[in-house]
Amino acid sequence: MTQTIHEPPTQTGTATGRPRSGPARQRAAAGTRLSDLISALPWIGPALVLIFGVVLFPAVVMFYNSTRDISLSGLDKGPVGFANYATLLEFTPLGGIMLRTLIWVVAVVALTVLISLVLAQFLNKSFPGRQIVRLAVIIPWAASVVMTTLVVYYGLEGYIGIINKFLVDIQLIDGPYGWTKNPVSAFSWSIGIAVFVSLPFTTYTILAGLQSVPGDILEAAKMDGAGRIRTYFGIVLPQLRGALSVAVLINIINVFNSLPILKIMTGSIPGYDADTVMTMIFKYIQNEHKIDVASALSVVAFLIVIVIVAIYVKVVKPMKEV
Amino acid sequence: MTALLTSAPRAARKPRYTADQVPLSTVIWRMVAGAVVLLIFVIPYLIMFFGSVKTKSEIRSVEPTYFPTEWHWENYLTMWFTPETPLVQNLISTIVISVFATLLVLLVALPAAYYTARARFPGRLVFMFLVIVTQMLQPAVLTSGLFRQFGFLGISDTWLAMILINAAFNLSFAVWIMHSFFAGIPKEVDEAAQLDGAGRLTVLFKINLPLVWPGIVTAIVFTFVACWNEFAASLVILSTAGNQPMAVALTKFVGQYETSWHYVFGVSIVAIVPVVVLFMLIEKRLIGGLTAGSVK
Numbered sequence: 208m209t210q211t212i213h214e215p216p217t218q219t220g221t222a223t224g225r226p227r228s229g230p231a232r233q234r235a236a237a238g239t240r241l242s243d244l245i246s247a248l249p250w251i252g253p254a255l256v257l258i259f260g261v262v263l264f265p266a267v268v269m270f271y272n273s274t275r276d277i278s279l280s281g282l283d284k285g286p287v288g289f290a291n292y293a294t295l296l297e298f299t300p301l302g303g304i305m306l307r308t309l310i311w312v313v314a315v316v317a318l319t320v321l322i323s324l325v326l327a328q329f330l331n332k333s334f335p336g337r338q339i340v341r342l343a344v345i346i347p348w349a350a351s352v353v354m355t356t357l358v359v360y361y362g363l364e365g366y367i368g369i370i371n372k373f374l375v376d377i378q379l380i381d382g383p384y385g386w387t388k389n390p391v392s393a394f395s396w397s398i399g400i401a402v403f404v405s406l407p408f409t410t411y412t413i414l415a416g417l418q419s420v421p422g423d424i425l426e427a428a429k430m431d432g433a434g435r436i437r438t439y440f441g442i443v444l445p446q447l448r449g450a451l452s453v454a455v456l457i458n459i460i461n462v463f464n465s466l467p468i469l470k471i472m473t474g475s476i477p478g479y480d481a482d483t484v485m486t487m488i489f490k491y492i493q494n495e496h497k498i499d500v501a502s503a504l505s506v507v508a509f510l511i512v513i514v515i516v517a518i519y520v521k522v523v524k525p526m527k528e529v
Numbered sequence: 530m531t532a533l534l535t536s537a538p539r540a541a542r543k544p545r546y547t548a549d550q551v552p553l554s555t556v557i558w559r560m561v562a563g564a565v566v567l568l569i570f571v572i573p574y575l576i577m578f579f580g581s582v583k584t585k586s587e588i589r590s591v592e593p594t595y596f597p598t599e600w601h602w603e604n605y606l607t608m609w610f611t612p613e614t615p616l617v618q619n620l621i622s623t624i625v626i627s628v629f630a631t632l633l634v635l636l637v638a639l640p641a642a643y644y645t646a647r648a649r650f651p652g653r654l655v656f657m658f659l660v661i662v663t664q665m666l667q668p669a670v671l672t673s674g675l676f677r678q679f680g681f682l683g684i685s686d687t688w689l690a691m692i693l694i695n696a697a698f699n700l701s702f703a704v705w706i707m708h709s710f711f712a713g714i715p716k717e718v719d720e721a722a723q724l725d726g727a728g729r730l731t732v733l734f735k736i737n738l739p740l741v742w743p744g745i746v747t748a749i750v751f752t753f754v755a756c757w758n759e760f761a762a763s764l765v766i767l768s769t770a771g772n773q774p775m776a777v778a779l780t781k782f783v784g785q786y787e788t789s790w791h792y793v794f795g796v797s798i799v800a801i802v803p804v805v806v807l808f809m810l811i812e813k814r815l816i817g818g819l820t821a822g823s824v825k
Contacts, residue, residue, distance in 0.1 A: 269674030
């Protein structure tokens with residue numbers, strides 16, 4: 208474990224000996240700056256290798272493969288330009304898949320944020336047992352999404368499912384219904400599961416944001432006669448802007464990338480009526496073995512993610528404290 | 530008008546939101562609401578647990594039961610030998626991949642976090658920017674590239690491939706949380722030790738590590754849990770049943786003619802309980818690492 212850390216004693220020795228404060232750096236010649244970088248390499252090099260080798264390089268491979276003709280068995284048969292993208296455009300269900308991806312992301316993120324705002328506000332109040340409730344809220348975050356989805360899938364099974372039984376028992380439905388057999392109902396339940404597993408992170412982020420609302424301002428608002436609702440919308444909510452932008456953007460990325468929920472809930476439905484971009488990519492890879500078209504769609508997905516990341520960097524400014 | 534009248538005595542009060550200043554009825558109302566919230570978040574896992582001790586005929590009955598009529602604890606032994614998938618191997622796979630990926634993350638992230646917090650070098654901001662971008666990327670969107678790349682390298686369908694993937698995609702959280710802990714130690718502490726003749730490594734191990742221990746634990750737990758639950762990349766990269774982690778293996782039960790749900794839930798409980806406990810241990814520090822410190 209300590210092996211690689213011990214490796215570079217000489218470089219680090221020279222690095223420590225050099226003045227590193229602000230003014231000294233400004234005076235430093237270009238050569239000194241290069242050696243500063245070289246002495247940093249043993250420390251950050253392994254991380255760079257991992258990031259370049261397993262995150263950035265596969266992205267390049269993906270871009271490259273999206274312009275190749277790759278056989279079902281994986282053989283590269285040469286360049287085809289943008290033919291794979293053309294195949295995508297000619298794929299009639301693609302419009303529906305794009306629309307559904309948008310609905311999926313917007314519905315899940317909007318519901319998650321709204322419910323989390325209420326939940327965080329509640330968990331910020333003091334009452335005996337609050338810590339236990341807060342810990343319970345964490346469970347869907349730590350638990351495997353696959354397993355959480357499987358229990359809902361079982362609950363919704365036609366005659367043996369316990370959710371069906373419950374819905375019949377409270378007389379919401381007349382008899383058991385095959386929720387997972389129909390694209391619309393399976394997709395709707397999937398949205399519910401995605402909200403459920405996104406609540407912990409979002410609620411905790413908003414809770415952290417609520418800590419930053421100054422108590423004396425709330426006190427002052429109360430003294431000025433502001434009601435609860437006015438205080439919330441006038442003071443608390445604006446203070447939560449930072450926390451909310453983080454929560455919304457990270458959720459957008461997570462929900463867009465989400466595969467297991469829809470794969471389990473809608474995977475056995477024939478056709479493409481419940482697919483999003485992400486489930487479609489995996490159908491191309493796994494069911495149809497079209498790695499070239501899969502790469503083209505992945506590139507589209509990747510570019511969407513990059514746009515969201517750019518917005519995140521611009522809005523949240525995570526670099527400001529580095 | 531009433532607000533103005535009541536504001537005078539209230540103004541004299543000390544800060545609100547402390548239990549003893551809230552009327553008893555409000556406290557009771559909150560406890561009831563708290564119990565409801567708790568129940569909502571626990572119910573899916575209670576269904577799992579109750580299901581895991583039912584017999585196959587009970588869990589597949591067309592008249593489902595909320596609670597098991599008989600508690601069949603022996604399911605927790607027999608479930609490992611169900612024909613759908615080699616669950617013992619799946620468990621071993623999950624453990625090996627998660628443990629080694631976590632070790633690799635620690636080995637790689639710790640020096641990077643320390644150095645970026647302590648030293649100034651050209652490219653430092655570029656490096657931290659890369660870390661943030663990596664944190665936003667997930668294996669799912671890159672799976673087709675990863676699949677081809679590891680195929681060429683000849684390590685597709687191996688633990689090594691998944692150890693590398695899990696490590697690479699969880700690296701950023703670990704760097705970020707440990708970076709913020711290192712940055713929180715006053716520089717004077719290091720400088721004093723260096724004046725006494727201690728080298729950078731001595732400072733790191735003897736002076737800094739004891740102080741940033743909570744950050745390291747957070748990084749370890751978060752990485753381990755994320756690797757434990759990874760699904761998308763494993764699904765494509767690991768094609769041999771025995772190599773797959775539990776999250777992938779369990780999906781094979783779906784769509785079976787006679788799904789052994791009691792076994793699915795038994796395995797799920799075994800897989801979920803340890804990581805939930807681990808996550809609860811680092812509850813207070815999760816947000817700082819995930820939101821890059823932008824939410825305080």
